[in-house]
């Protein structure tokens with residue numbers, strides 16, 4: 001009997017592969033995030049949160065919330081009682097609840113959360129488009145969850161153009177798995193994560209999926225030379 005390598009997602013089994021990876025790296029996820037982004041993940045999250053145009057009292061849902069870092073940035077703007085984070089890996093949620101006991105986190109699939117439609121002013125997702133089975137379905141769920149006129153934002157690791165792109169490719173190939181192995185003992189998991197960045201859809205295709213999911217006013221905003229990209233969109237005010 002053959003076993004799939006941890007860095008090779010077999011077709012149709014992405015969700016269980018992703019669940020396994022995040023269950024294994026949950027304890028070291030925040031440390032690795034800080035190391036691999038050189039601390040930039042915080043300002044990136046703040047920029048993403050700012051784009052939702054929230055104020056105290058706005059209701060907001062953070063899909064694929066992981067350990068709740070973006071959820072907490074949203075709570076700073078909207079108030080802790082008005083945000084909810086959703087993730088399907090209990091080990092990541094356990095960390096989220098420990099780090100942010102004042103926030104609400106629920107276990108669920110981001111593609112079908114079961115939360116009421118139109119209940120939120122904004123919806124976010126960070127560093128997770130690459131990990132879901134169906135990106136358009138994720139945006140459809142985000143569009144369903146927000147009220148007409150509400151906003152969505154995605155923050156995702158991307159491939160920068162030009163010389164920075166060559167350097168970035170080398171870092172993904174060699175440094176990310178090495179740092180992953182040294183600090184979490186999970187080189188295979190970080191090889192998968194690095195490859196998922198290299199192989200992910202171009203920003204324009206992600207924007208097309210957002211349009212197909214019913215969103216409008218789509219904008220693509222590269223940050224830090226294109227190492228990360230924000231995708232912004234809106235549910236039409238009149239449908």
Ligand SMILES: C[S@@+](CC[C@H](N)C(=O)[O-])C[C@H]1O[C@@H](n2cnc3c(N)ncnc32)[C@H](O)[C@@H]1O
Pocket residue numbers: 015018019022063064065066067068069070086087088089092108109110111125126127128131132133
């Ligand atoms: C790279 S982490 C990002 C976590 C967090 N958003 C952040 O900014 O640090 C990706 C997260 O997406 C979650 N995830 C992937 N697919 C999911 C799905 N279909 N439903 C819910 N969570 C999902 C994983 O469990 C993991 O916690």
